[in-house]
Amino acid sequence: xxxxxxxxxxxxxxxxxxxxxxxxxxxxxxxxxxxxxxxxxxxxxxxxxxxxxxxxxxxxxxxxxxxxxxxxxxxxxxxxxxxxxxxxxxxxxxxxxxxxxxxxxxxxxxxxxxxxxxxxxxxxxxxxxxxxxxxxxxxxxxxxxxxxxxx
Amino acid sequence: xxxxxxxxxxxxxxxxxxxxxxxxxxxxxxxxxxxxxxxxxxxxxxxxxxxxxxxxxxxxxxxxxxxxxxxxxxxxxxxxxxxxxxxxxxxxxxxxxxxxxxxxxxxxxxxxxxxxxxxxxxxxxxxxxxxxxxxxxxxxxxxxxxxxxxxxxxxxxxxxxxxxxxxxxxxxxxxxxxxxxxxxxxxxxxxxxxxxxxxxxxxxxxxxxxxxxxxxxxxxxxxxxxxxxxxxxxxxxxxxxxxxxxxxxxxxxxxxxxxxxxxxxxxxxxxxxxxxxxxxxxxxxxxxxxxxxxxxxxxxxxxxxxxxxxxxxxxxxxxxxxxxxxxxxxxxxxxxxxxxxxxxxxxxxxxxx
Numbered sequence: 328x329x330x331x332x333x334x335x336x337x338x339x340x341x342x343x344x345x346x347x348x349x350x351x352x353x354x355x356x357x358x359x360x361x362x363x364x365x366x367x368x369x370x371x372x373x374x375x376x377x378x379x380x381x382x383x384x385x386x387x388x389x390x391x392x393x394x395x396x397x398x399x400x401x402x403x404x405x406x407x408x409x410x411x412x413x414x415x416x417x418x419x420x421x422x423x424x425x426x427x428x429x430x431x432x433x434x435x436x437x438x439x440x441x442x443x444x445x446x447x448x449x450x451x452x453x454x455x456x457x458x459x460x461x462x463x464x465x466x467x468x469x470x471x472x473x474x475x476x477x478x
Numbered sequence: 479x480x481x482x483x484x485x486x487x488x489x490x491x492x493x494x495x496x497x498x499x500x501x502x503x504x505x506x507x508x509x510x511x512x513x514x515x516x517x518x519x520x521x522x523x524x525x526x527x528x529x530x531x532x533x534x535x536x537x538x539x540x541x542x543x544x545x546x547x548x549x550x551x552x553x554x555x556x557x558x559x560x561x562x563x564x565x566x567x568x569x570x571x572x573x574x575x576x577x578x579x580x581x582x583x584x585x586x587x588x589x590x591x592x593x594x595x596x597x598x599x600x601x602x603x604x605x606x607x608x609x610x611x612x613x614x615x616x617x618x619x620x621x622x623x624x625x626x627x628x629x630x631x632x633x634x635x636x637x638x639x640x641x642x643x644x645x646x647x648x649x650x651x652x653x654x655x656x657x658x659x660x661x662x663x664x665x666x667x668x669x670x671x672x673x674x675x676x677x678x679x680x681x682x683x684x685x686x687x688x689x690x691x692x693x694x695x696x697x698x699x700x701x702x703x704x705x706x707x708x709x710x711x712x713x714x715x716x717x718x719x720x721x722x723x724x725x726x727x728x729x730x731x732x733x734x735x736x737x738x739x740x741x742x743x744x745x746x747x748x749x750x751x752x753x754x755x756x757x758x759x760x761x762x763x764x765x766x767x768x769x770x771x772x773x774x775x776x777x778x779x780x781x782x783x784x785x786x787x788x789x790x791x792x793x794x795x796x797x798x799x800x801x802x803x804x805x806x807x808x809x810x811x812x813x814x815x816x817x818x819x820x821x822x823x824x825x826x827x828x829x830x831x
Contacts, residue, residue: 377649386644386651388583395547403793417689421755422720424793425608428830432605434552434574434592437507437542457547 361411362467363474364449368456369394373477379415382459384426385436390457398439399451400461407445411461505544511830512537513606517822524820525626525804525812534560535826536604538573550578556604573604574635584643591637591669595655595682596696597714598729600634607830610753610763610788612798617747617767617782618714618731624804625780626811628745628771631712631731632698633662636678637669651686661700662710676701684716692718696731708736727751744773759790763800777807786824794830799823 363379365371370392374382381387382398390396401408403420412423427438442448445462452460453470460471467473513535519526536558543551554573561568576590593601599619602608614620621628636659644653660668661678678700686692696714703709712733719726730748737743747770753763763786770779786800805819806812812819 381644381646381651386583386653388580389547393547395544419722421759421790428605428608428794429602431509431542432511432538432540432554432608432830433601434554434576436550437509 364471366458373475375477394457397458402441507542510539515826520821526822584645588640596632606828612824612826615749617769621769631733655682663704674703761788777809780806796828798826
């Protein structure tokens with residue numbers, strides 16, 4: 328079958344719409360499986376989106392108790408990280424990377440630690456007092472505390 | 479006297495801080511960046527590079543050591559232009575090296591050598607992965623690159639004590655920096671010895687009224703007393719918009735330089751840089767820059783218009799290519815060239831890690 332002229336535009340438009348809907352669907356699916364966890368010693372059970380953004384952008388580096396926050400997440404290839412950054416930090420992966428390059432090289436601090444798997448993130452959170460991490464819901468086990476998102 | 483008191487208090491705080499013992503290597507992070515560049519002036523005459531040259535621009539290592547919850551040590555060591563000190567070529571330098579004590583997010587005290595916290599670009603002017611173009615904007619950061627008789631609005635580095643912090647006002651983010659340093663001078667090493675009693679002061683305040691917009695105001699004062707300059711005052715305004723794809727950077731700097739003899743010189747420089755990021759890592763950008771080195775003189779200003787593309791192949795590996803069109807007014811230093819203008823292409827391969 329040969330498609331030409333106006334038909335080509337319709338096919339192209341439908342392809343773009345399908346791709347967009349697919350990306351939105353996969354993004355929201357990833358968002359649903361995200362859990363934000365902290366070390367049990369951290370005296371926090373709820374955080375707002377703005378507080379989470381400040382933590383992952385290096386603007387908030389201390390818990391209310393005075394202990395240092397040690398943020399962590401999956402590496403940027405992960406759909407979970409992509410969804411987390413877009414929804415909670417309000418940046419694309421590329422913008423987040425560019426932001427941290429500016430901050431790191433100007434001497435303002437280092438980016439959150441990244442890991443290759445949710446299991447590694449969860450282990451890091453368990454091992455480090457003050458740690459916070461972003462994991463797949465499966466790994467939000469009894470060793471850590473799950474933080475609720477406050478409106 | 480008050481300065482000495484603050485310095486003494488800060489040193490006492492550091493000395494008394496608990497847990498200031500050595501940490502393991504887990505607390506050390508090493509990052510860095512490198513830039514390899516090529517520049518070629520198109521016309522035969524101009525202020526650029528007529529031969530077309532490769533430039534081993536720089537290789538930097540950035541160290542951060544979190545000594546404990548409160549204390550961080552940070553340093554950026556650079557090797558520029560293929561450093562070979564035995565041949566007196568290139569340079570090896572400490573871009574910054576300081577100790578930072580965090581009382582809280584709102585109050586962090588630094589001591590050492592650091593970038594002057596002025597405007598958008600100065601603190602990243604060597605970090606080529608951190609901005610789109612091959613070079614940082616000239617009109618606000620290195621204006622003599624456009625017209626030779628322009629002066630710097632501020633020195634690039636300062637050695638002294640700084641206070642900085644991040645905070646929240648009405649649920650919107652802000653940050654500030656205040657640096658008291660030896661200031662600009664050429665009589666002595668400004669990172670070791672001041673040539674006068676007066677200290678330079680730099681201050682910057684940034685506010686984010688929305689999640690996509692940041693505005694800022696910078697200020698610099700220095701009693702120079704060297705190189706025929708009595709004092710320098712400058713003030714800058716910055717605007718940053720970051721949408722999903724569009725980004726706009728704008729900055730303007732006003733400078734007032736008082737020579738030892740003669741009238742005060744008022745200089746104005748500004749830049750405007752829109753860019754558009756495509757999904758595949760390609761970001762076309764343009765930048766318009768203008769510098770007027772003396773507002774009381776007519777027709778001595780100059781422009782630089784840049785059109786370029788930034789291609790991020792993988793995270794941190796970037797290729798840049800651009801054309802710089804320099805154009806001067808009839809009384810500018812660019813008037814010595816045909817049509818008071820010239821073009822220079824610049825390209826760079828940059829890695830940040």
